[in-house]
Amino acid sequence: MVLVLGSFLVLPILMALWVSLLHWDGQSNPFSGQADFVGLDNYRTLFTQDGLDRTLFATALRNNAYYVLLTVPLQTGLALVLAIVVNQRMLRGRGALRTIFFFPSVTSSIAVATVFLFLFQGSGAVNALLSWIGVKGPNWFADPRGVLSLVLGGLGLVDPEHPTGLLAEHSTMGLSWFEWLSGPSVAMCTIILLAVWTTSGTFMLIFLAALQDIPRELEETAALEGVNRRQLLRYVTLPALRPVLFLVLTLGLISTWQVFDQVYVMGQGAPGNTTLTPAFLSYSAGFDNADFGQGSAIAFVLLALILVLTGFQRWALRERGARTGRKR
Numbered sequence: 001m002v003l004v005l006g007s008f009l010v011l012p013i014l015m016a017l018w019v020s021l022l023h024w025d026g027q028s029n030p031f032s033g034q035a036d037f038v039g040l041d042n043y044r045t046l047f048t049q050d051g052l053d054r055t056l057f058a059t060a061l062r063n064n065a066y067y068v069l070l071t072v073p074l075q076t077g078l079a080l081v082l083a084i085v086v087n088q089r090m091l092r093g094r095g096a097l098r099t100i101f102f103f104p105s106v107t108s109s110i111a112v113a114t115v116f117l118f119l120f121q122g123s124g125a126v127n128a129l130l131s132w133i134g135v136k137g138p139n140w141f142a143d144p145r146g147v148l149s150l151v152l153g154g155l156g157l158v159d160p161e162h163p164t165g166l167l168a169e170h171s172t173m174g175l176s177w178f179e180w181l182s183g184p185s186v187a188m189c190t191i192i193l194l195a196v197w198t199t200s201g202t203f204m205l206i207f208l209a210a211l212q213d214i215p216r217e218l219e220e221t222a223a224l225e226g227v228n229r230r231q232l233l234r235y236v237t238l239p240a241l242r243p244v245l246f247l248v249l250t251l252g253l254i255s256t257w258q259v260f261d262q263v264y265v266m267g268q269g270a271p272g273n274t275t276l277t278p279a280f281l282s283y284s285a286g287f288d289n290a291d292f293g294q295g296s297a298i299a300f301v302l303l304a305l306i307l308v309l310t311g312f313q314r315w316a317l318r319e320r321g322a323r324t325g326r327k328r
Contacts, residue, residue, distance in 0.1 A: 020296035026286070035293075042297035050174065057298065058173035059273050060281045064257060066184035067192060067277070072252040075196045079203035079248065080241075084233075086204070087211045098208070105201035112198055113265040117141065120190050140190045144272035148183025185274035191262050199255070203248045210244040211237070246317045250310055257306050278302045 015030075020042055024035040046057045086097050104112065119125050120140040127137035145160065153160040158167075160182075167178035184192065214237065222232050238245075260279040263269070269276035269284075278298055286295030 016296045017300060019292055020300055022293045024292045025290040026292050027290075030292075038293065042294045043301070045294065046297060046301065047173070053294065055174035056273065056276065056281060057278070058175045059179075060276045060278045061173075062175065062180055063184065063188060063274060064259070064277045067188060067195075067259060068253065068256045070184065070189075070192050071195045071199075071256050072249060074192070075199045075203060075252055076245075076248055078196060078200040080207050082200060082204040083207035083211055084237075087208055098205075101204055102201035104198045107198070109198065109261045110265055113194060113262050116190060116194050117266060138186050141187050141267055142271050143186035144274040146182030146185055146274075147189060148181065149178070150186075151183075185271070187267060187271055188275050191259075191266060191275060194262055194266075195256070195259070199252070203252070206244060206248055207241065210241050214240045242317065242319070246314065249313055249317070253309055253313060254306055257302060257309075 019030050021037060021039055022030055022035040023038045023041075024030050028034040045051070045053045047054065082101050085091070086094050086101070088094070091097075120127075122137075122139040122142075126140070130137040149158065149160040149163075152158045158178075163176070163178040167181065168176055170177050172180065218236050218240070219232065222236050227235070258279050259277055260283065263275055263277050263280045264283075267275045269280065279302065282295045282298040282302070284295075285298060286292040
């Protein structure tokens with residue numbers, strides 16, 4: 001087992017780490033000395049050197065951050081609600097409902113993304129439904145405007161087309177503060193909807209297995225104490241689900257920061273790089289621009305970011321026992 005893991009997991013990671021220190025176009029052996037060793041230049045290009053590479057990387061981080069902040073809570077909350085619904089013992093057709101809710105998770109992500117392209121196009125079914133209630137839907141996959149900036153613009157607080165003031169005058173990593181805080185684009189929101197719809201079924205099964213492991217005696221005791229459904233959920237169910245909740249949030253965090261296939265099918269960064277993600281940017285740097293060193297550097301920055309956020313999440317969801325005072 002050690003040899004297998006070392007050959008197919010640890011060794012490729014170490015090889016990719018070495019490539020991230022090179023300027024390598026993929027046409028030679030990176031271990032033969034034919035590739036140029038540049039040290040940490042690939043990482044400096046992403047964080048400290050002004051230019052297109054840093055701007056694109058910052059844009060990808062911004063897009064993916066909004067994707068994570070919206071997708072993980074929505075898919076986790078929806079999965080928990082679905083699990084509670086299908087766990088009702090008096091509910092008829094529970095097996096059929098489980099199959100229906102889980103079906104999107106086992107469908108090819110490429111096929112589902114293609115269907116969403118037809119549904120959300122300018123003359124698609126979504127806009128047709130919106131027109132029935134007098135709403136003119138946008139051209140979803142061609143709209144680069146940030147949702148938050150549109151809301152603030154509708155309230156008259158900012159001008160999305162010509163922002164001024166502090167948010168427009170200051171910048172970080174090549175992007176103005178207004179661009180950082182403008183929210184996910186309309187195009188990115190459709191990808192978020194796709195992700196929530198296709199992943200909630202899998203997490204529903206995880207929650208469902210955990211719910212069925214909760215001893216019935218706890219619920220019966222709570223019922224005898226006069227606990228209502230909301231109190232039962234807050235004080236009995238959720239504390240019992242804490243380890244599973246951490247698992248679901250961790251899996252969701254990792255998968256959302258690594259999103260690639262939906263982006264590849266539904267826009268490849270368009271419109272205006274508002275659906276660009278670090279995973280796709282890493283792929284594009286290596287296979288489109290023949291700069292595998294920078295592509296590997298982006299991948300390792302993404303790995304470090306995931307590890308840090310996972311550690312913070314573990315700390316935030318840790319068991320907090322009562323503090324014991326010192327005996328006198």
